[in-house]
Amino acid sequence: MDGIPHLGHGFRFQWEPVQNCHVLLYPEGMIKLNQSAGEILARCDGLRDVAAIVTDLETAFAASGLRADVEAFIAMAVDKRWLRLESVAA
Structure with a gap:
């Protein structure tokens, strides 16, 4: 998967102290997100493409082999319109 993901139109990502988790806010409601x-x-x-996001996560969590899981999440989020995937200019 190539591209630069960013939030879809109408969504706002933030930490919600009351919920003790990150959430996606949109006009009709809120989506509670798990830690991953x-x-x-x-x-x-x-700003970052998918490869850079994977590298950052693997570094931050001293893990390897996260690419498939990250790509699967991003694909699901694009399908739900939480994210848009911009093409990387050559």
Whole structure:
């Protein structure tokens, strides 16, 4: 998966102290995110491509082999329109 993910139109990502988790806010409601989803979405800032997000997560959590899980989450989030995936200019 290539591209630069960023939040979809109408969504706002933030930490919600009352919920003690990251959430996605949208006009009709709120989506509570688990820790993994929050860590991935926190890096979907419209500046980093998927490979850079994977590298950052693997470094931050001293882990390897996260690419498939990150790509699966991003694909699901794009399908739900939480994220948009911009093409990387050559």
